[in-house]
Amino acid sequence: MSGDNSLYYFSTPVGDVVALDEDESRHVLAVMRHRVGDRLRLTDGRGAWYEGELVEAEKRRAYVRLLRKHILPRPEGQLHIGIAPPKQIDRFEWFLEKATELGVSTITPLLCQRSERTSLRLDRLEKLLVAALKQSLRVWLPRLDAPTPLPQLLRQAAQPVRGIAWCGEEPRTPLVRFLRPDADVLVLIGPEGDFSAEEVALARERGFVPLSLGPARLRTETAGVLVVAAYRLMQEKENTALS
16 A cells, blocks of 8 residues: 555545545545555445545546455444534534444434524534544435434434433433344434423433433533443443453
8 A cells, every 4th residue: 555554535436446535545646645556545425435545536536446355344332422513513513423433324413492503514514424434434325314303303313222311310321221232223412501391391202312422411512422432342241341
């Protein structure tokens, strides 16, 4: 791989040769200074990584021939996080970056009664996800949904394991007793003002379990990272026990 351990990303393969987009081409040609004939490692974000060869270098476009394809299967369980974006967009971007590095499958920005942010630049956030994917050498790009009203996500939820994290006084299940690393899991995390009692009641009607994330009061983005990290650690523990 010409001494380059980077992972490059492409989204629109055409035959055996792919054209990298302008940003990725700039990174390959101007930053890493690859030349025609160099070997590269690439991913399509859909579970495969490729060995490739740079076959053409234009001013703003790099073309790579795909030589070998390696498939990495998805883990048995998938984690879906529904989370209300905080007012400060940099905090939500931080969550997206870390959740991608840790291997979240789907992220749905939630519109709740107490939401502080209702619009997002999805194109910018998608680029952030791709950067985090490459940095962590993962090959499954998380799906990022458009902002979705909470009632809509509750109606659509099909995961067998569903939980809603909130700070109410009634009994709640600790996160570590709720998560199942071998199952598809959906966890909802509310805005800084938390979910309303009405929203929690609606979620419970749809089979969501009230969850406790511990005694500390966490920011929204911290709660999200905690859930993803706990799920990944449980998967790693299970995989180690089976190996």
